[in-house]
């Protein structure tokens with residue numbers, strides 16, 4: 001890693017009332033890498049990525065994208081800057097269709113006067129694109145692309161959210177537990193997709209509790225503990241046991257190095 | 260790393276896995292099938308209720324009910340509440356509620372009337388001022404809901420009183436007489452014009468109502484703006500994370516609803532003839548009634564705006580049919596009450612489809 005990081009966070013602080021979710025946390029993401037973020041429940045992983053994606057506002061600290069300080073006031077601004085996020089809660093609208101959800105906020109308008117003057121949506125085109133993205137993920141077990149998201153299974157919903165991020169991300173893709181609800185087969189597709197996206201040269205932040213997944217795809221592992229980065233470990237030099245010991249506090253980073 | 264290699268193997272059989280779509284034995288009961296169909300087409304219930312009630316009243320009250328004259332009269336009678344219900348639908352789809360729609364309408368009718376009849380301002384200009392005023396009143400609701408973060412119910416309960424008081428103050432609690440409007444500004448009564456075909460009497464106001472619904476239906480279903488209204492009403496937090504500027508969205512919804520109320524104001528002058536500050540005092544609740552009977556969920560994000568049109572027509576058909584069948588007015592009110600409760604119960608039942 002001789003390159004400069006594409007995304008950095010320094011001294012990030014976030015309080016929710018009296019709860020401290022981020023306590024002077026640092027963060028680095030390098031170009032083209034898959035960075036896994038692991039940590040106990042409540043360690044502050046989701047808070048960290050929400051701060052990066054503009055979904056929550058930091059109390060202190062600085063985030064830089066490609067060296068430039070950024071201060072996203074909303075997820076829309078982060079998205080416009082090329083950062084696409086799969087939230088743990090998925091951020092799908094249950095009553096809207098799969099297509100509507102995939103294109104929400106960046107709908108394609110028809111060519112010609114109907115689009116120009118009457119802002120008519122090009123539903124056919126969006127459907128075709130959505131279908132393509134979902135097949136890439138092997139999610140065509142979905143019978144009808146116009147069905148409401150609330151009629152999908154939990155795993156299918158997660159697939160829709162992942163497909164949306166993968167389809168539109170241009171600089172960084174962040175995934176908060178994208179395989180938590182997925183079956184073996186669908187998880188495999190998401191891991192393959194992560195490899196694909198990485199092959200396109202785009203860096204990915206992957207939050208996961210699934211150690212085999214993390215060790216398979218990650219280039220580096222950011223261990224998050226008590227609201228801050230405890231250490232960054234190399235998955236090739238450490239075992240899953242080490243990682244779990246670190247994130248739960250059973251070992252300190254020095255002990256892990258010594259082992 | 261020996262424990263890793265053992266865990267690597269569980270996927271090796273995936274290559275031979277079955278790629279078929281998960282398909283389950285069809286164990287849907289007929290009731291569940293109905294539930295699914297209604298979930299996909301929430302307007303179906305009001306359409307069926309409307310057609311059945313027309314048929315039943317046609318049988319009970321005979322030709323007096325089932326005549327071109329009476330059926331078009333019903334449309335005239337529901338036209339103003341119908342337009343207000345269209346405005347109400349916008350708000351309810353966004354998971355809000357607007358108790359001030361009728362108050363905005365009456366205030367704007369009074370403003371247009373005062374400007375033209377008392378001050379002699381040309382009627383088209385008065386109308387434009389009233390339309391702008393309606394949008395401004397809606398904007399005020401929208402800003403209070405989003406920027407001051409007040410619940411829509413409380414906000415519009417407050418603005419209802421405020422607009423009503425302003426209306427009494429401006430009008431001096433006096434009606435503007437129909438004959439005065441005729442001499443000073445007949446343009447204000449534009450929507451009272453009638454097209455007669457056989458026994459049918461279609462007013463411009465009825466045509467306007469249909470147009471308002473068609474335009475709003477287009478906006479809600481064929482434009483990105485409309486999809487965002489549904490998304491915000493469905494789950495505001497998810498919509499925000501998905502990249503919708505939810506506050507801006509809601510402000511535009513309230514402002515547009517206010518504009519539609521002002522359009523209703525213009526139509527109401529044609530329908531009523533005079534401009535009374537006390538008119539349509541129950542219009543707020545009647546518009547909500549039409550929306551609910553139309554199968555639009557009070558929790559936001561579900562239902563079609565056309566449902567509100569059918570809801571308004573159902574109320575009109577019940578009132579007309581029961582009256583012509585010689586039933587006392589109090590039983591009309593009684594029947595509408597049951598319609599509301601049944602409509603909400605059906606909505607709750609349909610929403611269980613995903614559970």
Ligand SMILES: Nc1ncnc2c1ncn2[C@@H]1O[C@H](COP(=O)(O)OP(=O)(O)OP(=O)(O)O)[C@@H](O)[C@H]1O
Nearest residue numbers: 016019020021039040041042043044045046047048
């Ligand atoms: N909106 C909120 N309001 C109040 N407290 C919050 C909020 N969101 C998170 N927290 C608190 O902040 C801390 C960190 O939460 P966060 O969701 O970032 O954890 P996490 O590492 O993502 O956990 P998990 O693995 O369970 O997803 C927790 O103590 C949580 O209770």
Ligand SMILES: [Mg+2]
Nearest residue numbers: 045046088176
């Ligand atoms: Mg989390």
